[in-house]
Amino acid sequence: MSADELLGVLDRIVDRARADEGVEAFGLDETETTVKAHDGAVESLSSARRRGVGIRVVSDRRVGYCYTVDLSDDALAAALDEARDNASVGTPDDGNVLPGPRPVDDFDEDQLYDAAVERVTPDEKVEAAIAVEQATRGGGRHITGTDAARYGDSVRIAAIASSTGVRADYRRSDAYLLVEALAGRDGSTTSALGLSMGRSLAELDTDATAAEAVDRATRLLGGTAPSTARLPVVFDPFVTASFLGLVAGGLTAEAVQRGRSLFAGKVGEQLAPSFVQLVDDGRLVGGPAAAPWDGEGTPTQRTVLLEDGVLRGYLHHVASAVRDGTSSTGNASRPSYSAPPGLSPTNFYIEPGTTSPAGLIADIDTGFYCQQVMGLHSGANPITGDFSVGAAGVMIRDGVFAEAVREATIAGSIPQMLEQLIAVGDDLRFLPFGGAMGGATLVVDGMTLAGGAQGDA
Amino acid sequence: MTLPELDDADVRAILDAALSSGGQFADLYVEQRRSRSVGVDDQRVEDLVTGLDRGGGVRVIADGRTAYAFTNVLTREALIDAARTAAAGIDGRDRATIADLRTVQPPYSHPARRDPAELDGPGMADIVRRIDEAARDVDGAVRQVGATYGDTTQDVLLVNSEGHRHTEHRVRTRLAARVVAARDDVVQTGLEAPGAAAGLELLDEHPPDQVGRRAAERAVLMLDSRPAPAEDMTVVLAPGSGGVLFHEACGHGMEADIVAKGASVYQGRRGDKIGSDLISGVDDATIANAWGSFGFDDEGTPAQRTVLFDRGVCTDYMTDRLRADELGLARSGNARRQSYAHLPIPRMTNTYILPGDDDPDEIVRAVRRGLFCDQLGGGQVDPASGDFVFGVAVAWLIEDGELTHPVRGANLVGDGPSILARVDAVGTDFDVREGICGKDGQGVPAGLGNPTVRISRITVGGTGA
Numbered sequence: 046m047s048a049d050e051l052l053g054v055l056d057r058i059v060d061r062a063r064a065d066e067g068v069e070a071f072g073l074d075e076t077e078t079t080v081k082a083h084d085g086a087v088e089s090l091s092s093a094r095r096r097g098v099g100i101r102v103v104s105d106r107r108v109g110y111c112y113t114v115d116l117s118d119d120a121l122a123a124a125l126d127e128a129r130d131n132a133s134v135g136t137p138d139d140g141n142v143l144p145g146p147r148p149v150d151d152f153d154e155d156q157l158y159d160a161a162v163e164r165v166t167p168d169e170k171v172e173a174a175i176a177v178e179q180a181t182r183g184g185g186r187h188i189t190g191t192d193a194a195r196y197g198d199s200v201r202i203a204a205i206a207s208s209t210g211v212r213a214d215y216r217r218s219d220a221y222l223l224v225e226a227l228a229g230r231d232g233s234t235t236s237a238l239g240l241s242m243g244r245s246l247a248e249l250d251t252d253a254t255a256a257e258a259v260d261r262a263t264r265l266l267g268g269t270a271p272s273t274a275r276l277p278v279v280f281d282p283f284v285t286a287s288f289l290g291l292v293a294g295g296l297t298a299e300a301v302q303r304g305r306s307l308f309a310g311k312v313g314e315q316l317a318p319s320f321v322q323l324v325d326d327g328r329l330v331g332g333p334a335a336a337p338w339d340g341e342g343t344p345t346q347r348t349v350l351l352e353d354g355v356l357r358g359y360l361h362h363v364a365s366a367v368r369d370g371t372s373s374t375g376n377a378s379r380p381s382y383s384a385p386p387g388l389s390p391t392n393f394y395i396e397p398g399t400t401s402p403a404g405l406i407a408d409i410d411t412g413f414y415c416q417q418v419m420g421l422h423s424g425a426n427p428i429t430g431d432f433s434v435g436a437a438g439v440m441i442r443d444g445v446f447a448e449a450v451r452e453a454t455i456a457g458s459i460p461q462m463l464e465q466l467i468a469v470g471d472d473l474r475f476l477p478f479g480g481a482m483g484g485a486t487l488v489v490d491g492m493t494l495a496g497g498a499q500g501d502a
Numbered sequence: 503m504t505l506p507e508l509d510d511a512d513v514r515a516i517l518d519a520a521l522s523s524g525g526q527f528a529d530l531y532v533e534q535r536r537s538r539s540v541g542v543d544d545q546r547v548e549d550l551v552t553g554l555d556r557g558g559g560v561r562v563i564a565d566g567r568t569a570y571a572f573t574n575v576l577t578r579e580a581l582i583d584a585a586r587t588a589a590a591g592i593d594g595r596d597r598a599t600i601a602d603l604r605t606v607q608p609p610y611s612h613p614a615r616r617d618p619a620e621l622d623g624p625g626m627a628d629i630v631r632r633i634d635e636a637a638r639d640v641d642g643a644v645r646q647v648g649a650t651y652g653d654t655t656q657d658v659l660l661v662n663s664e665g666h667r668h669t670e671h672r673v674r675t676r677l678a679a680r681v682v683a684a685r686d687d688v689v690q691t692g693l694e695a696p697g698a699a700a701g702l703e704l705l706d707e708h709p710p711d712q713v714g715r716r717a718a719e720r721a722v723l724m725l726d727s728r729p730a731p732a733e734d735m736t737v738v739l740a741p742g743s744g745g746v747l748f749h750e751a752c753g754h755g756m757e758a759d760i761v762a763k764g765a766s767v768y769q770g771r772r773g774d775k776i777g778s779d780l781i782s783g784v785d786d787a788t789i790a791n792a793w794g795s796f797g798f799d800d801e802g803t804p805a806q807r808t809v810l811f812d813r814g815v816c817t818d819y820m821t822d823r824l825r826a827d828e829l830g831l832a833r834s835g836n837a838r839r840q841s842y843a844h845l846p847i848p849r850m851t852n853t854y855i856l857p858g859d860d861d862p863d864e865i866v867r868a869v870r871r872g873l874f875c876d877q878l879g880g881g882q883v884d885p886a887s888g889d890f891v892f893g894v895a896v897a898w899l900i901e902d903g904e905l906t907h908p909v910r911g912a913n914l915v916g917d918g919p920s921i922l923a924r925v926d927a928v929g930t931d932f933d934v935r936e937g938i939c940g941k942d943g944q945g946v947p948a949g950l951g952n953p954t955v956r957i958s959r960i961t962v963g964g965t966g967a
Contacts, residue, residue, distance in 0.1 A: 083763065087567050090567075092571045092591070093573070094574075095557065095573070095843065097555070097574065108548065109550055110549065112554070113554045114556055124553075130623055131551070133623070134623040136546040138546055167590060190764045192763055192765050227764065234767070235884075304645050304646045304684075383537075383551075383553055385549055419882040419883075420880065420882045420891040420892060420913060425893075426690075426691070428682065428691070431911060433911050433912070435889070435915050451889060452916070454732070454891070495963055
């Protein structure tokens with residue numbers, strides 16, 4: 046279905062709006078392919094085509110939602126009626142309003158979509174998945190296998206129309222290579238991911254993806270539980286991205302308004318050293334979550350959350366903005382047609398520094414390079430930011446990697462981590478952990494690393 | 503509503519297109535799902551969402567390779583188109599012939615005694631309001647209550663080139679309450695989230711006000727908690743609380759796809775004594791109306807009870823059709839898929855540690871110093887090494903055989919085989935919890951169950967001195 050056809054469907058819904066209600070229709074048409082490879086051959090190839098619409102009705106400050114994949118006129122009319130019924134049940138709230146149109150300026154939509162993605166043949170997709178699997182498998186004598194070797198791509202056409210005058214569409218392509226390397230030595234097995242993302246196959250780097258997985262898995266071999274110590278911890282970009290997912294969740298206005306944010310009431314406070322900038326930018330065209338407008342048709346924007354270490358504000362969609370008497374930052378999220386708009390970060394990242402990861406590590410006498418955390422989203426209290434998570438990685442001694450570490454935990458809190466940041470690496474990259482999180486190597490001073498061995502903690 | 507009409511001629515045409523490039527097996531999975539959910543958050547009833555999703559997928563297998571294509575346009579033409587797309591991903595030599603179609607009845611059924619459709623929108627809203635009010639009544643320290651009610655009614659049609667035609671009507675209903683309590687600088691959360699492969703009778707067994715109260719009591723209890731110690735300790739898992747640990751640390755490694763890839767610590771260990779004599783565990787999709795139960799799995803294999811560990815011995819892996827063939831094992835009925843948009847993969851259903859002979863009170867009384875875990879948070883496991891970490895949401899310190907005070911911020915770190923070996927007491931009691939298990943980007947309902955279980959030593963990572 047083309048964007049125009051999809052908009053046509055949405056128009057037919059919105060045209061039925063009554064004078065005393067607001068009606069918004071959001072449509073998606075997605076095609077995607079995923080190829081998994083194993084042992085040098087295709088394990089599975091999956092291709093998909095999916096479309097559907099979600100209808101939001103606002104009346105008397107109440108909101109209701111219904112979705113359907115049946116796009117016949119009768120089914121759409123029935124879904125609209127159901128959304129109206131659903132609206133009658135909700136609690137009235139001033140935040141329940143549909144936004145009017147706002148122009149999307151200075152956004153280069155051509156950079157969201159690479160037509161080459163639609164010219165990649167099934168055979169080429171298969172080759173890409175096999176190539177990354179084979180390159181990983183050939184990554185050295187300790188590599189025992191691979192898991193989850195895959196190539197995937199998708200084209201997403203999104204459209205929105207509303208009785209308040211919003212009418213827009215966009216098209217975005219995405220492609221990725223992902224592989225998990227398995228490494229083994231002396232009965233111990235480790236695994237680690239390599240990942241490459243772009244707008245089409247041509248932007249992906251097979252060798253770098255494989256090498257990343259191999260290096261990260263091999264490095265962990267022979268790990269043992271460390272003795273407990275307080276020391277500087279270096280987070281690799283994957284781990285940083287995981288932590289940023291937790292931070293970004295606390296920076297949504299909804300979490301703040303509902304008493305679930307560790308950043309509540311802290312606007313204007315210095316939360317991190319002045320070299321720290323945390324940014325959400327839905328317009329960053331290289332970012333995986335880039336889009337011209339958000340899930341309510343509001344233009345996306347660059348929002349600086351931590352500026353020189355000082356908290357400047359929160360992320361908003363329309364409802365949270367109305368409650369706070371401010372305007373939406375374009376962070377209404379819409380992963381599918383089947384859910385009403387939520388409030389999420391877009392491309393959320395820490396601005397990179399100028400020192401390479403190797404340079405940061407070289408400056409550390411004794412430290413822990415943390416490459417994996419486990420249980421972050423269960424082991425962390427999102428309200429206080431306290432966490433205690435499983436960790437694996439490598440000790441740093443005299444500026445170089447030493448013995449591997451497993452069955453360790455690191456404990457601390459998000460506020461303390463932000464305060465104790467001592468450096469950000471120059472290796473910013475986006476990773477799909479908890480959204481599109483831009484992680485870089487971080488050095489955090491004075492964290493507690495604990496192992497199974499009895500320590501003095 | 504029912505599935506769109508597809509007669510035998512339609513189905514044969516779709517399967518025929520699927521096999522056209524030499525496939526050895528093909529199946530068609532068509533699904534329609536009506537979902538409803540409502541939430542209360544910050545005392546506002548919101549997000550009453552209802553909807554219809556449906557679609558069909560065609561799978562072809564040849565020489566161990568799988569090609570799959572799906573669409574949510576459910577016409578004969580669109581499905582034939584999907585079948586051709588799938589066929590294009592296959593280059594096989596032994597084209598299967600399509601057997602005569604015959605209907606196969608599921609060996610188990612899990613009927614909803616009360617159809618969720620009896621409950622209208624205002625009725626749904628009333629349930630979450632009751633959860634909210636009951637939670638707030640527990641203690642003035644309750645600051646926020648989030649609650650949801652949800653039900654799904656799924657109709658599945660599955661037809662394969664071996665001529666088997668299955669249909670199943672699956673109903674699932676769930677409640678959830680998440681409560682935040684705060685006093686001074688301490689903020690704690692409590693969760694209670696029962697569910698069943700059943701209808702509104704869930705509400706009789708788990709009245710909404712009880713669900714709200716339980717979540718609130720957990721949050722309030724934890725306000726008085728102290729930071730957990732970081733040390734190796736004896737750990738006692740309360741009934742229901744340890745199922746998730748068994749699921750993650752032992753269950754995933756027994757899934758045949760992970761085994762087949764050499765990514766499991768349990769690979770090649772069938773028949774080996776890994777755990778203590780006291781530990782037996784099963785995966786059982788046949789339990790009447792349990793959260794993870796069904797009649798047929800998502801490729802038509804009848805639901806089964808599979809023994810994973812029998813008195814410490816690693817017994818059977820959980821398989822789907824592909825991995826059963828690859829490993830030369832029987833099909834265990836563990837092929838599950840999140841929806842028509844996903845390929846079936848080996849997944850757990852209801853994974854239970856079976857009750858033993860020990861008196862639950864005695865199990866605690868014999869512990870000099872340990873941790874009593876009443877509720878675990880989420881966890882994560884690396885199936886290759888068996889290494890896991892679990893957050894502990896609600897726990898007590900055990901000192902000289904008594905639960906002395908609640909502790910927070912604990913997590914359990916270890917590996918699956920070691921904890922199986924260190925089980926030194928299993929109680930006669932039993933309870934279950936319900937969760938959504940994530941794997942390969944697919945979430946499916948998973949039941950978790952266990953009696954009181956004691957593990958002689960496990961690493962507890964905590965923040966306390």
